[in-house]
Amino acid sequence: MNLLDLPPALWTETFQEKGEAAYRGRQVAHWLFKRLITEPAAMTNIPASTRSLLESDLSLAIPSLESAHQSVDGTRKLALRLSDGPVIESVLIPRKDRMTLCLSTQAGCGIGCRFCRTAAMGLIRNLTPSEILGQWVQAMRHLSATPGGMKEGPLIDHIVFMGMGEPLANLDALVPAIRSLTHPDGIGLSPRRITVSTSGLVPKMALLGEANLGIQLAVSLCAPDDLLRREIMPVGRIYSIAEILEACRRFPLRNRERVTFEYVLLRGKNDAPEQARALGRLLAPFRSKVNLIPFNPFPGSPFERPEEERVRSFADILSGFHITATVRKSMGPDVLAACGQLARDRGPETITTSHRETVS
Ligand code: SAH
Ligand code: SF4
DSSP states (O other), rough: BBGSOOOOGHHHHHHHTTTTHHHHHHHIIIIITTOOOOOGGGGGTTHHHHHHHHOOOOOOOOOOOEEEEEOTSSSSEEEEOOTTTTTTEEEEEETTTTEEEEOOOOEESOOOOOTGGGGGOOOEOOOOOHHHHHHHHHHHHHHHHTTTTTSOOOSEEEEEOOOOGGGGGGGHHHHHHHHHHHHHTTTTTOOOGGEEEOOOOOHHHHHHHTTOOEEOOOOOOOSSSSSHHHHOGGGGOOOSSSHHHHHHSOOOOOOOEEEEEEEEEEEETTHHHHHHHHHHHHHHTSSEEEEEEEEEOOOTOOOOOHHHHHHHHHHHHHHEEEEEEEEOOOOOOTTOTTTTTOOOOEEESEEEEEEEEEEE
């Protein structure tokens, strides 16, 4: 059994069940979450019996770091190999006052959005909670640059589930992973700093709400009407925009918190002023904000990025409807780390810095 697949609240009793003192659970959690150590031999204050348990029955295995690429803007893309072979990606996004980690929840994705590079991989498989949390451990190790341990407080203060995969298609792993991210004996992050982004799986949105995690919700809308949405996001054939908005209305948020609607802007497809007005009419009655993401191209992609002027006027039209519209800056496009660019790549095995021009 992998301990990281269990919420930290269950670690003490798991150690007890195995004949160890309950507090060993807390000690091991400290080694892992505070010191980033997964090697039992390096856990100096635990006895040989606990160590051998960690080498046999209870494991702390996480995906291995295969490569790390740093963009000219500081964004870092980490490629991690799962024990059975597939490679997944996580992205570290530094901003002036924060460090965001973008996590993957699946190897590949089965949703098939036409503008997304991950879609072309298809779904390989769901990740386990330990594979989701293992991305955090590897990212923290990478940041602290002292592999195997660190002395400072938390370096990553925001988490977005916007990497590879549809998080709500893997709720069984997503929910325990979020519990470990927020539990004081785990990573101890505030749930308000965790955002789950979905392509709009309506029944799963209700289940996520029922789990009452206190997290933020983002929905990839990407079109102002069902006809166009179905064309670019095949999942639109299953759930209509009206059903998605209703699910958002029911999602438990605190006062003043709002659902974020993501809208990938595709040149000549969904970026026209009348489409901005249609989106404005749709969302005006709703407590929401809109995050416009100019399309990030990738090799062989069927769409183009709109001109900056077009993006600005789309945002201005939404503002006219009193909707907060922000334009997401593309981070790390030169290393294919920006939204929608994640896929299994065969890159150099070492840390590299790309010197190509960054488009933002
Ligand atoms: N599967 C989830 C989360 C991962 S995708 C979802 O779809 O919401 C994260 C965001 O990247 C989504 O809003 C998606 O619409 C956007 N995205 C996908 N491909 C993109 C691309 N090529 N350029 C810009 N944004 C893209
Ligand atoms: Fe999957 Fe999200 Fe990409 Fe759509 S945009 S294919 S749901 S990862």
